[in-house]
Amino acid sequence: MVIAGEHRLWRGRCSSEIVSGGPSHLPLGETNDAVVLAENLRHTYDGRHYALDGVSFTVRRGEVFGLLGRNGAGKSTLIKAMTTLIQASEGRLRVLGLDPTRDGQRIRRRIGVVQQAESFDFTTVQGNLDVYGILWGLPKEERVRRRERLLGQFGLDELRKRRAFDLSGGQKRRVQVAREFMHDMEILFLDEPTVGLDVVMRRQLLDSVRDQVRRGLTVVFTTHNLEEADYLCDRVAVIESGKILMLDTLEKLKRLYGGKKTIDLTISDGDPPRFFGALTAALGAGATVTSNGMSAVILTDDPKGALAKIVELSPALGVQLEWLNVRKNTLEDVFLHSVGHGGESIASA
């Protein structure tokens, strides 16, 4: 019904939206292009700890919306709530204008879900696609047509007679994603779909999803791989400890740190905590030093000055410089900087 026909430009069509835990300004159900609306969502599994803790955001029709976060940050819980597998303990949620607590089945008829975990029937690759097509009520002719197209598109032609459980991790993942495209949908929820894939397979899978997005599909995508979020997503929300720390277009998030550059530094010998402590003090408020063992990432608006301080301090503190690299900010830097604030909400300007 939806994934064919509508053409869109890749990237750049979304306006900025800044959410930092507070309620949306848009009354629920009053936006034409919002396919998911969440207002102050909270969810607890044990009555004490909140896996979601006041999450508010919208997902707009036709965009790829990324949920970025570390393991246990709350991404999968949020996906479960949006796909009606769990009911959020508090707050309001609308998916395709419907309330998941009342209209779960109506929502599920219009969405696709690729779980983080494996899910297969004990049959062949082709059989898995066929059975799924039957479950979604596809007429035989259409089922066969889609199956053949997807087997080709996802590079599964030669594997069609193999049992799905006998495949490698990457092959299984491709079968799971291909299978989901057996039916029409308005939103596709992908919960870390590239886990276990090698670089080539990951790119193939992302390209296949991107191809569907070009035809108008909305995708909600969770990952802790920042490169693929950079490759696929129009907007990303950085989630940590059940809270959304940042939400914006990728370009705006990267511009958050304006003219700042990132210095990657690896040392040997000496006393690393003492060295990085001294460096932090020497660089002052214009830089952020995030250290991890013998390495550190320095975010600074004065890379030349920072390099001079590093070169000056290292012999004085008996430290050997092993690796020094200055580069532009990446999404990873934004991510590390935001979660490095220990849950403090950050909004872009």
Next chain:
Amino acid sequence: MPLPNLLRLVYRNIKVNTDPGSLIILIGLPGMYLVFFGYGFSAGGSGTVYLAFLTPGIMSFQSVMAGTVGGSMLWADRRWGMLAQLLSGPFTRLQYLLGILLTSMLFGLGGAAVMLAVAFSLLHSLPTDPVAYGVIFGSIVVGSIFFGSLMLLISALVKSNTAYNSIQILMIFIVNFASTVFYPLSAGLPVVLKALFNANPLTYIADAVRGAYQGHLTALDVYQLLILGAETAIALFLAIRSYMRSDVSYE
């Protein structure tokens, strides 16, 4: 016109559970009981009498096998992620549960029909009274729902694969051999064993099916079927309740 959700789920359940290995366990094993026990003991001097006795017993046993199919389907779907996948699709939890029970019932009826065919090939006779077939059909349907509900209840509550398999094997053994499937209830049994036989729902099913098959259905058989119906309603209620409350979401 697309099939209703329930029938789509039943189709899927049958398609993914009818591999040769499963069929050997489901139908081959009881069939071999019939041939080796039935024919073997009959050859020992009692003519075809024991085979005629065992046939309805083994047909009844199909309701237990059908129940284990249902429990195993839920277990496998949960273990291999298909439960969460199906429930994030267009199906409700209740539809999924009813799909499993209906599939179990079809396996029970199909297995019983195969046993009847095997027995016919050995005995060259079948019941001629349509009422007998009605009673056999009804008994196996209710029995399949009872054992299906019981196994669904267990698979919804038990978290470990090993524990589930152990419970299933133990249950099959006790239910099977503490019933009138293989031998009649003897007056000489110790009181405890006799109570176990009398409380075993498979005894009720076997007695009713045997009564219908051999043309001497008694009031006691009908009374036992009514008790079985009540027990089935309770088991079904408990299975639905525990399943609806259980966590099906993926991690």
